[in-house]
Amino acid sequence: MFGAGGGTSSYREVEDADVVFLWGSNAREAHPIWFHHLLKGIRHHGTRLYVMDPRRTTSAQWADRWLGLRVGSDIALANAMAREIIHAGLAHRDFIARATEGFEAYAGAVESYTLEWAEPVTGIPADVIREAAHAFAKADRAMICWTLGITEHHNAVENVLALINLCLLCGHVGRWGSGANPLRGQNNVQGGGDMGAIPNKLPGFQDIELDFGARERFAKAWGTPISPKAGWNLTQMFHAMERGALSALYVIGENPAQSDADAHRIGDLLDGLEHLVVQEIFLTKTAQYADVVLPAAATWCEGDGTVTNSERRVQRVKAAVKPPAGARDELHIIADLARRLGRDWGTPTGESVWNEFRALAPHFAGGMSYARLEALGGIQWPCPDESHPGTTFLHGRLWEEPRGGKAAPFSVVHHDPPWEARDPQFPFLLTTGRRLESYNTGVQSSGYPSPLHRGETLDISPEDAAKLGIGDGDLVRVTSRRGSVEVPARIDRALRANLVFMTLHFPDDVATNLLTIDVADPRSGTAEFKACAVRVEPAFAPHPVGA
């Protein structure tokens, strides 16, 4: 945000925050050790926690207030809070005037988001919205942290902007304990972005289309001109396959056959490719579609390199064990491919690749040698030179006199409900998420015998279960416009009526993504996994009434 592609704050800061908004995140289960820091704040500092989540999750159980908003009404809630803050005179006028731009347009845009309007749209009582807004605005230090509940929507980027607006409105950015933080879902989501695995960025978040100087630098280093043209994100690649513009695909460590929305369609598209190469540690579902499978070492414990975590900390991963016979270091595989294509990259190591990156993104990582990463236990970027300690929080420049750098822009965003609404044919809204003991499509987490593993279920509210005449463990059929699965029901008091929940953890048993919809945010390419309309029917002879 504001030109930096990462969260603003360190984990430690959440312990000193006075108010935390945990928005669309069940961090207690999805980021358990980050949640330890939050619990320290709650239990030892007096941090007040507000959880915005349609489900009353195990995180929400720790909240001072649970705001159980309707799925996809996040912008309505954020804008209503903003209007309330402005009208109550709680906006940080000084900060807005000196560090931001676009406030007038923003204030005008949120003017129609009254509490009375927001109450039926979000499902949250007006006085609760008011209380949360006032708590956030009046806090000395306040933080908004979010996860996929914000970003797995067709308007993901706008959702994020709505939250950043709130931080700007109250001056909650650029200070210890104040900020806006996405909690990353995988150990190197942040690092992938750092290293340029974003269609319009060169390594170090340098824009491939707009940054002429960066293109020149890379062209010189790599001995080849850099085309000023953004690539495709995952969703755009599938669209390109559909129209025949993409016919060969090289997949490294990703399982789209099971992790992507509308799995029937994804399967057909992978099947229709002229050539598919999959580099993986297991023969995943996606690898089973492949023409060539390249068995890879698990870099986190069988190779060498770095990952970057959610507080922008670059950390070393190291080989502790040897890979199984035939599985090769991923860098060696890639270098061999380059050699076959006529380029000799020698035998790159994690360190040599990292040093090349440091040289090409000096303001970002120039000070992060392997030796310093080791000595300091990881370093938070940016770290421009070898005397720099790393950066605990970003954007302190906004508070400097005179202000350092460009103003932070407000963004005008409006409520835009999920693509699919409930209707008489599909009367439930299905939302998806994670559980503590499992992980994504289960490639890694199905390998250990946890007593908490209970397989896939359709979680449903007690009211709906009673209405449908189903009990705990009864098999139900869940049907969306795209597909249908059978799954045992689990009655869960964390859910409200008309809302049902599933995970993506057991795709071999229950392919939840046969149901999900592949409308995606045009900018991030993330599909709307959090909302699709479904029908739920008992898949057994119903219990006789009155029995």
Next chain:
Amino acid sequence: MTPLVQLARPRRAAGPMVACTINGQPVEVEQGTTILAAAKTIGVRVPTLCLLETLTPVNACRLCVVEVKGARVLAPACARAVEACMEIATDSPRVHLTRKLVLEMLASSVDLSAAPDLVALLDEYGARPGRFGPKAPAAPAGARHAAIAGHHEPPDVRYAATVAEPPTVDNELYVRDYAKCVLCYKCVEACGTDHQNTFAIAVAGRGFDAHISTELAVPLPDSACVYCGNCIAVCPTGALVGRREYDLRAEGNWHPEAQSATDTICPYCGVGCTLTLHVQDGEIVKATSPMDNTITMGNLCLKGRFGWRFVQSTEGR
């Protein structure tokens, strides 16, 4: 470029200093400093058992007691703050005798075979736990957990009373071997307010019957436990161990001296917990996290602590 507001982390103002003597040496420390910390500043070692830097002191073990001149009883150095003009002796004859007795009572009643640090202390203090007689036979499984608080049978004077009982193996991830438990409370603290806030275990029973228990002594899979294993991480005596370590120990194949320890990063979520992988004969046998790591403080979730087995899967790799 002056910031308009306080940007950095708020610092607590330094408190007033207090002066005392430790073993005759003058020491000046900030008010609120424990005797243990004050002693450390001048290089005086005080043995501890129930203390861990990442946990709130519970002063349960009485091993760190020191003598404060003029005080009726010995003071626990881990929890007692230094006061002005205190004259503290960390190794007086009275202190030495008390520590020796504490160690003798522990060693006579608990299996310390997996606690080499404690065994070294026994030697250092010349403790003779055998003087209470041979150890009483182990209680049948579940008997100690079923004891009713306040009911006591007359002791069998032929034996030294023990907490011995068969290990509790009720899940695939870790084993509770309470015959090795010294009741240091660390596991309870780590499971509770200090870190995990799950509250799956607590101390049940009273007096010699006191023991660590789940609610109503139910098996772990029926308890609130989420298998983070943060209790294992803090257990000093091997009463709580991962299943793989337990099995290897039972086979006589657990060789810490032949293990390597490599720090890497957990392969799951984006928090980035440091995982120390303990490897024996090319096999990962245990995962821990360093106690001084700023992200984890030694804690992990169950995916980090136990979820690495997939790399050793024989199927498909």
